[in-house]
Amino acid sequence: MEQRDIKSMELAELKEVVAGMGEKPFRGTQMYEWMHKKLCDGFDDMTNISGSFRQKCKEEFYFCHLETVDKLESVLDGTVKYLFELQDGNVIESVLMRYHHGNSVCISSQVGCRMGCRFCASTLGGLARNLTASEMLEQVYQIERLSGERVSNVVVMGTGEPLDNYDNLTRFIRMLTDENGVNISQRNVTVSTCGLVEGIRKLAQEKFSINLALSLHAPNDADRQKLMPIAVKYSLREIMKALDEYYRVTGRRLTFEYSLVAGVNDSPAQAKELAALVKGKNCLINLIPVNEVKEREFKRSAQESIQNFKNILEKNRINVTIRREMGSDINAACGQLRKSYTDRKKEQEVSRT
Ligand code: SAH
Secondary structure: OOOEEHHHOOHHHHHHHHHHOOOOHHHHHHHHHHHHOOOOOOHHHOOOOOHHHHHHHHHHEEOOOOEEEEEEEOOOOOOEEEEEEOOOOOEEEEEEEEEOOEEEEEOOOEEEOOOOOOOOOOOOOOEEEEOOHHHHHHHHHHHHHHHOOOOOEEEEOOOOOHHHHHHHHHHHHHHHOOOOOOOOOHHHEEEEEOOOHHHHHHHHHOOOOOEEEEEOOOOOHHHHHHHOOHHHHOOHHHHHHHHHHHHHHHOOOEEEEEEEEOOOOOOHHHHHHHHHHHOOOOEEEEEEEOOOOOOOOOOEOOHHHHHHHHHHHHHOOOEEEEOOOOOHHHOOOOOHHHHHHHHHHHHHHHHHO
């Protein structure tokens, strides 16, 4: 019989499951705290649970754990990139960023991605599989264990399209922000999407107070389609309508991510068009100088074009920031650390045969 994934169970479910095994429901609460508050390493750490029940749990449940296979730390700003191995041998990337206002962790939501954005390294090998709630949670937990520091912000901006893994994502958010667990404030959680319209609408209905970021990258459909295949499926008009609804329901300020690619989306005309597109919205535009990926031909915009683009937005009274680059000396941009690891593995396999 396949073991059930105990760390993906929400508190109410866990209590029920435990009761079904003949224990008092409050054992479920104790176990939940061991896993999600005290971040224990296994059933044997649960000292207020009887030895015989712990034994039963070991047989019944899978206890999610991530193996740390690589770690790169920036000497410039203390940013740390982690490469974690999952139980099935797949590897994922997570990043710890240290800011003045606290520690932020960027997690992956899928192994690979099927969205195909042309400048992104995470999508090169396609989608392998979705991550479970426990695998998303463990990225945060393992970083707290390894760094010995508390994490206050979580951004779902690593590999994968979170709204393409909707049920696991929402379960993850509920558990991450549960007061019986690590209890991270929903206001400190951000989900970034390439713009899956049904997913945005559904997420609005969850009544979370999390932040939503849209990967915009162009001010009109034609330009956006050059960068993002998903832009063929959903028009900006539909996406903006869904975002307006998200804002109406949650009251959370929207973020638009805009990765600047030389000669593709960084002209003054495009800056003006962008200003018109978001005019009147409570939003922030986050300009990101594109990280060059060796498999992709796109080049980063010149410093001057970036500054000019920003100035035009500011003149139009749009909130705009240029994303501070964290860990530029360990520059394994979005998915590149994972990719170089899996490429290396493949080479080793070829040379062995
Ligand atoms: N799939 C989600 C979240 C993961 S990508 C999304 O699309 O939002 C996180 C952000 O990094 C997105 O804005 C994505 O477009 C951007 N990104 C990906 N590769 C990049 C690169 N090489 N340079 C700059 N930004 C990149």
